[in-house]
Every structure is written in structure tokens, then in C-alpha cells.
Amino acid sequence: MTTPRLLTLTDGGIETTLIFHQGIALREFAAFELLSNEAGTEALAAYYTPYLDMARRQKVPFVLESPTWRASGDWGTRLGYSRATLADFNRKAIDLMFALRGRYDDVNTTVSGCIGPRGDGYVTGNVMSIDAAARYHGDQVTAFAQQGVDRVTAITMTNVPEAIGIAQASAAEGLPVVVSFTVETNGRLPSGTTLRDAIAAVDDATGRRPAFYMINCAHPSHFEAVLRDDAPWRDRIGGVRANASRKSHAELDEAAELDEGDPAELARDHGTLRALLPNLHLVGGCCGTDHRHVAAIAAAWHRG
Numbered sequence: 065m066t067t068p069r070l071l072t073l074t075d076g077g078i079e080t081t082l083i084f085h086q087g088i089a090l091r092e093f094a095a096f097e098l099l100s101n102e103a104g105t106e107a108l109a110a111y112y113t114p115y116l117d118m119a120r121r122q123k124v125p126f127v128l129e130s131p132t133w134r135a136s137g138d139w140g141t142r143l144g145y146s147r148a149t150l151a152d153f154n155r156k157a158i159d160l161m162f163a164l165r166g167r168y169d170d171v172n173t174t175v176s177g178c179i180g181p182r183g184d185g186y187v188t189g190n191v192m193s194i195d196a197a198a199r200y201h202g203d204q205v206t207a208f209a210q211q212g213v214d215r216v217t218a219i220t221m222t223n224v225p226e227a228i229g230i231a232q233a234s235a236a237e238g239l240p241v242v243v244s245f246t247v248e249t250n251g252r253l254p255s256g257t258t259l260r261d262a263i264a265a266v267d268d269a270t271g272r273r274p275a276f277y278m279i280n281c282a283h284p285s286h287f288e289a290v291l292r293d294d295a296p297w298r299d300r301i302g303g304v305r306a307n308a309s310r311k312s313h314a315e316l317d318e319a320a321e322l323d324e325g326d327p328a329e330l331a332r333d334h335g336t337l338r339a340l341l342p343n344l345h346l347v348g349g350c351c352g353t354d355h356r357h358v359a360a361i362a363a364a365w366h367r368g
Contacts, residue, residue, distance in 0.1 A: 274300075
């Protein structure tokens with residue numbers, strides 16, 4: 065029997081759900097563009113509803129992660145937005161999260177400003193310096209701070225300097241930060257760094273600034289083995305947002321159809337992760353997952 069831990073839920077794969085289940089076209093995987101009109105904003109609100117309903121039924125906390133994974137400078141430029149317009153999108157996204165919190169005032173919610181990688185979430189690409197990363201991501205962090213977010217979450221980080229830069233930018237605004245790394249099928253970051261070394265490097269550079277770390281956009285089978293290292297670094301991992309698919313990042317890039325995996329199998333895999341990670345408490349999903357997967361994971365968690 066595992067030690068009882070308070071479960072906290074978050075959502076699943078927002079972009080893949082909107083594209084493949086709702087039939088909504090997203091340029092560059094940019095869900096934030098939906099905030100440009102009322103219909104799109106309502107579609108985003110509807111996306112979060114089944115997750116919030118789940119948290120209400122189960123009486124567990126919920127993290128409202130803003131739909132801003134692509135709402136940073138380079139992606140905004142590719143989509144044709146000015147710096148000012150992009151900042152407005154980030155503020156609108158946080159406003160929507162607070163509006164949802166108001167509708168579910170009986171649920172203990174955390175409003176988190178989501179920051180994605182400057183480059184592709186599957187490929188390291190050109191690695192910025194720490195200072196450059198802090199400047200680049202600082203615009204989003206500032207917009208989040210202006211709207212009063214509870215924290216910042218860096219999702220799908222592929223390399224250490226970018227993660228450190230985001231942590232530093234968050235510190236400059238006085239905001240708590242969570243860092244989530246993605247890994248390849250060998251359990252290493254796309255940059256080749258081990259999870260253990262990545263966490264140690266960010267902690268050393270920031271004075272353990274991140275509240276905790278997460279792993280996202282990878283199937284549990286890709287990183288379970290590295291978590292069998294019985295060392296204190298595992299205690300810093302508090303969240304998992306796994307992919308439904310066992311496919312590699314390269315295979316997912318080439319896939320024409322959504323691989324939804326097996327929700328029951330994914331839930332069983334989380335039982336193994338829970339046993340390996342003493343401080344795991346936040347679970348949700350990433351590419352290919354939806355509320356069915358998160359519900360299965362939550363049910364398995366409650367069964368212990």
C-alpha cells in the first residue's frame with residue numbers, strides 16, 4: 065500500500081483535443097489564438113469544463129493551466145502578432161482562467177501561466193544563454209504577473225539554460241515557478257542531459273527556485289527506468305503529464321492520426337510512477353490524452 069497523498073488534477077492534451085476531437089484548426093499548435101473572438105473563448109472554456117467537473121466530484125484541487133504554450137515572441141511573430149498584441153493574449157488567457165475559477169468557486173484551483181519552449185517542443189534546436197532565455201520569456205512572465213497568477217509553469221522544456229532563464233524571470237516578478245522537462249524514449253532530455261543532471265543544474269543555478277519539477281510529453285515507458293535510481297533527486301518531481309502514445313517524438317511528428325493509447329494502461333503505468341516518486345501529486349495528460357485518460361488515472365490513484 066502506498067502512502068496516502070493528496071491528489072491534484074490538471075487537464076490533458078489541450079491542442080490535440082481541440083484539433084482531433086473538436087475539429088478546431090490551430091495554427092502552429094497555438095490554442096491562445098482562440099481568445100481572439102467570443103466563439104473561440106467559449107470553446108476554450110468548454111475544453112476545461114469536464115476536468116473541473118471531475119475535480120468537483122472528487123473534491124480534489126485543480127491546476128488551471130493557461131492555453132499559452134505557444135504565446136511567446138517567436139511564435140507570435142510567425143503568427144503575425146505584435147509584441148503588444150501577444151501580451152494582450154497572455155493577459156486574456158489568465159483572465160479566462162480566473163473566470164473559470166469563479167464558476168467553480170467550490171474547487172480549490174491554482175491559476176498557472178503556461179510557458180512553452182522558444183523552439184520546437186520535440187527538438188532542442190538553438191540553445192539560448194540563460195540571460196537570453198530570461199529576457200525572451202520575461203514578456204510572458206510579466207503579463208502573467210500583471211494579471212495576478214498564482215504561479216508560472218514551464219512546459220516541455222528541452223534544455224537546461226532555457227529552464228533556468230524562465231526560473232530567473234519568474235523570480236524577478238516574485239512568482240513561484242514549476243519546471244517540466246520532456247524526454248526522449250531513453251529518458252533523457254532532447255539535449256541529451258539526464259533528468260537527474262537537469263534538475264540538479266536548475267536547482268544549483270537558482271537556489272532551488274522551482275517549487276517542484278514535472279515530466280511531460282512522453283509516455284511513462286520512456287522514463288520509468290531512469291526513475292528507479294533511488295536517489296534524493298526524485299523527491300523534486302511532483303507532477304507528470306504523460307502522452308497517451310508510446311511513440312517517440314519523431315514518430316508522433318510523422319503521424320497523420322491521433323494515437324490515443326489505452327487510458328486503462330496509462331492509469332496502471334501511473335501506479336508504478338507513484339510508487340517511484342515519493343512527492344508525485346499532480347497528474348494530468350499531454351498529447352493524445354483527454355478527460356477520459358485523466359479520469360482513469362484519478363480512479364487508479366484513489367484505488368491506491
